[in-house]
Amino acid sequence: MTLAVPNETFRAVALSALLLFAALFVWQLASTPSGGGRTQGLPGPAAVATVTWEMLSEPFYDRGPNDKGIGFQVLSSLGRVAIGYSLASVVAIFLGVILGLNPILLKAANPYIQILKPISPLAWMPLFLYTIKDATGAMILVIFMSTLWPTLANTAFGVSAIKRDYLNVAALLQLSWWGRFFKVILPAAAPTIVAGLRISIGSAWVAVVAAEMLVGGTGIGYFVWNEWNNLSLTRVMFAILVIGVVGLILDAGFTRLARAIAYIE
Amino acid sequence: MGAFLEVSYVSKYFPDPSGRGMQCIFKDVQCGIDQGTFVTVVGHSGCGKSTLLNIIAGLERASAGGVVLDGKEIDAPGLDRMVVFQNFALMPWMSVYENIRVAVKAAHPAWAQTQVHACVLKYIEMVGLTDAASKRPAMLSGGMRQRVGIARAFSVEPKVLLLDEPFAQIDALTRGAIQEELVSIWMRTRNTVFMVTHDVDEAILLSDRIMLMTRGPEAEIAEVVDITIPRPRSRTSIIEHPHYYKIRNHIIHFLVERSRRCDRPAEAMSHHTGGIHG
Ligand SMILES: Nc1ncnc2c1ncn2[C@@H]1O[C@H](COP(=O)(O)OP(=O)(O)OP(=O)(O)O)[C@@H](O)[C@H]1O
Ligand SMILES: [Mg+2]
Numbered sequence: 001m002t003l004a005v006p007n008e009t010f011r012a013v014a015l016s017a018l019l020l021f022a023a024l025f026v027w028q029l030a031s032t033p034s035g036g037g038r039t040q041g042l043p044g045p046a047a048v049a050t051v052t053w054e055m056l057s058e059p060f061y062d063r064g065p066n067d068k069g070i071g072f073q074v075l076s077s078l079g080r081v082a083i084g085y086s087l088a089s090v091v092a093i094f095l096g097v098i099l100g101l102n103p104i105l106l107k108a109a110n111p112y113i114q115i116l117k118p119i120s121p122l123a124w125m126p127l128f129l130y131t132i133k134d135a136t137g138a139m140i141l142v143i144f145m146s147t148l149w150p151t152l153a154n155t156a157f158g159v160s161a162i163k164r165d166y167l168n169v170a171a172l173l174q175l176s177w178w179g180r181f182f183k184v185i186l187p188a189a190a191p192t193i194v195a196g197l198r199i200s201i202g203s204a205w206v207a208v209v210a211a212e213m214l215v216g217g218t219g220i221g222y223f224v225w226n227e228w229n230n231l232s233l234t235r236v237m238f239a240i241l242v243i244g245v246v247g248l249i250l251d252a253g254f255t256r257l258a259r260a261i262a263y264i265e
Numbered sequence: 266m267g268a269f270l271e272v273s274y275v276s277k278y279f280p281d282p283s284g285r286g287m288q289c290i291f292k293d294v295q296c297g298i299d300q301g302t303f304v305t306v307v308g309h310s311g312c313g314k315s316t317l318l319n320i321i322a323g324l325e326r327a328s329a330g331g332v333v334l335d336g337k338e339i340d341a342p343g344l345d346r347m348v349v350f351q352n353f354a355l356m357p358w359m360s361v362y363e364n365i366r367v368a369v370k371a372a373h374p375a376w377a378q379t380q381v382h383a384c385v386l387k388y389i390e391m392v393g394l395t396d397a398a399s400k401r402p403a404m405l406s407g408g409m410r411q412r413v414g415i416a417r418a419f420s421v422e423p424k425v426l427l428l429d430e431p432f433a434q435i436d437a438l439t440r441g442a443i444q445e446e447l448v449s450i451w452m453r454t455r456n457t458v459f460m461v462t463h464d465v466d467e468a469i470l471l472s473d474r475i476m477l478m479t480r481g482p483e484a485e486i487a488e489v490v491d492i493t494i495p496r497p498r499s500r501t502s503i504i505e506h507p508h509y510y511k512i513r514n515h516i517i518h519f520l521v522e523r524s525r526r527c528d529r530p531a532e533a534m535s536h537h538t539g540g541i542h543g
Contacts, residue, residue, distance in 0.1 A: 165354035168324050171342040173371035173421070183367055187358040263358040264403035 043234040077219040084143025096155025121146035135215040146207035147200035154196025158189030190261040198254035268297025274330035291484040308478030314461035347423040372421035388416040408439035428460035
C-alpha cells in the first residue's frame with residue numbers, strides 16, 4: 001500500500017505530461033508555420049512561450065495606459081476581486097446565517113434567490129454604470145453579484161443543517177449572539193460555507209475578466225481585449241494561460257482552507 | 266411545594282405523526298427534588314423522558330404546567346442548569362480543552378485568562394483526561410467523550426445537572442467505570458442531579474430516588490422509589506445489599522407489567538393511538 005501511492009501518483013504525473021505533449025502537438029499542427037500571415041491561423045506554442053518569457057521577465061513595466069506589464073494587470077484584477085469578493089462574502093455569510101437560522105424566512109426568500117442566482121452578473125453592468133457612473137465601482141459590483149449567491153446559498157444551507165445539539169449547547173451556555181456566531185455557527189457550518197466561497201472565487205475570477213473586457217482600463221481582462229485590438233493573438237493566448245494559472249492558485253488556496261477547517265463528527 | 270426543583274403539573278403535546286392533531290406525550294407530571302439529591306426517572310423508550318428533561322433545561326417548552334428552580338420559574342435555558350447529552354454533543358471542531366473552556370468562560374465572563382485556564386485544567390483532571398486535552402472528540406472513545414461531557418457540565422457549576430441517558434452509548438465495560446467515577450464526583454460536589462435512563466442498575470447505583478414513568482402516550486409518573494442503600498456505593502458492593510434485588514425486581518416488574526396497564530386499559534392497544542384531536 002505504501003508503495004502503491006507514489007506509484008499511482010507517478011503514473012498520474014506521467015499521464016499528465018503525456019496529455020500536455022499531445023495538446024501541444026495538436027496546437028502546433030493547428031497553428032500556421034512561423035512566418036505566416038498575421039491574421040491567419042493561431043500562434044504556435046513556441047511563439048507563445050517566447051512571449052511568456054518576455055512578459056514574465058519584466059512583469060511590472062509601465063509604458064502608458066495601454067502598455068503595462070502583466071504583473072500590474074493581474075494585480076489590478078485581483079484587487080477588484082478582493083474588494084468585491086470580500087464585501088459579497090461578508091454580506092452573503094451574514095444573510096446566509098440569518099436565513100439558515102430562520103426556516104420560515106429561508107422559505108420566503110428562496111424564490112427570490114432562485115430568480116436572482118442564474119442571472120449573469122454582467123447583466124447588471126448597465127444598471128451599475130448608470131446608477132453609480134463609475135467603471136471601477138461598477139466592476140466591483142459585478143464581482144459582488146457574481147460571488148453573492150453561491151456563498152449565500154451554501155451558508156444558508158450549511159447553517160440550517162447544523163445539528164440541533166450544538167445550538168442547544170450554545171443556548172445552555174447562554175452564549176451571546178456573537179459568541180454563538182463565532183464559536184458555534186461559523187465553525188459548524190464552515191465546511192459548507194467554504195465550499196460556497198470556493199465556488200464564488202471561481203465565479204469572481206470569471207466575472208472580473210469579462211467585466212474588464214467591457215469597461216476596464218487595466219486588468220487582465222482589459223489586457224486580453226487590448227491585445228485583441230492590437231491583433232496580437234500570441235499575447236491573448238499568453239493572457240489566457242495567466243488567467244488559468246491564477247484561477248488555479250486561487251482555487252488551491254481554498255482547498256487548503258477547506259482542509260484546515262474540516263472536522264470529523 | 267417549595268422543593269429546590271419543583272416540577273408541577275407539566276404536560277407536553279406534540280403534533281401527531283399524521284399531522285392532524287396533537288398527541289399527549291405525558292400529562293400532569295409532578296415531582297419535587299431537594300437540593301443535593303440525585304433523582305432519576307426510569308421509563309421505556311419514547312415515554313418522554315428526554316422531553317421532560319429538555320423542559321427542565323429550558324430547551325423545550327411545557328404545553329401546560331411549569332417548573333420552578335430555587336424559587337424562579339424556568340422559561341429558557343440558563344447556566345443554572347446544564348445537560349449531559351446521550352450523544353455527548355461536544356463541538357467536534359474544538360479540542361477537549363476548548364470544549365470545556367467555552368463553558369467555563371460562559372459561566373465566568375469576568376475571569377482572567379489564567380483563572381479560566383486553571384479551572385479548565387481542574388475539570389479535565391477531574392475526569393482523568395489531562396493527556397487528551399488537546400485532542401478533538403473524534404479522536405476519543407465514547408467513554409472519553411462522555412467524560413468530557415461530564416466535565417463540561419460540572420465546570421459551569423450549575424444548580425441542577427441534567428443527565429439524559431449519559432451512559433447509553435458507551436460500551437458496557439467502560440460504562441461501569443464512568444458510572445463509578447460519576448458517583449465519586451457527585452459524592453464530593455453533592456450537586457442536585459436529575460437523570461433519565463432506562464437502565465435499572467444504573468439508576469439504583471446512582472440515585473437517592475427513582476421515579477417510574479409509565480409508557481406513553483399520556484405517560485405519567487406512577488411511582489416513586491426511595492433508594493436507601495447507604496453510600497458510598499459501588500457496583501460490586503451494592504448488589505450485596507439485602508434490598509438490592511428487591512428494589513431491582515420491583516422496578517423491572519413495573520417496567521414489564523404495570524407500566525403498560527397503568528389503570529387505563531385503552532392505552533394497552535397501541536403506542537400511536539390515543540392522541541387528542543383538535
Ligand atoms: N419535536 C417533536 N415533534 C413531535 N414528536 C416528538 C418530538 N420530540 C419527541 N417527540 C415524540 O415524543 C415522544 C417522547 O420522546 P422522547 O425523546 O422524550 O422519549 P424518551 O423517553 O427520551 O425516549 P428514549 O429513551 O428513546 O430517548 C416520542 O414518541 C417522540 O416521537
Ligand atoms: Mg431520550
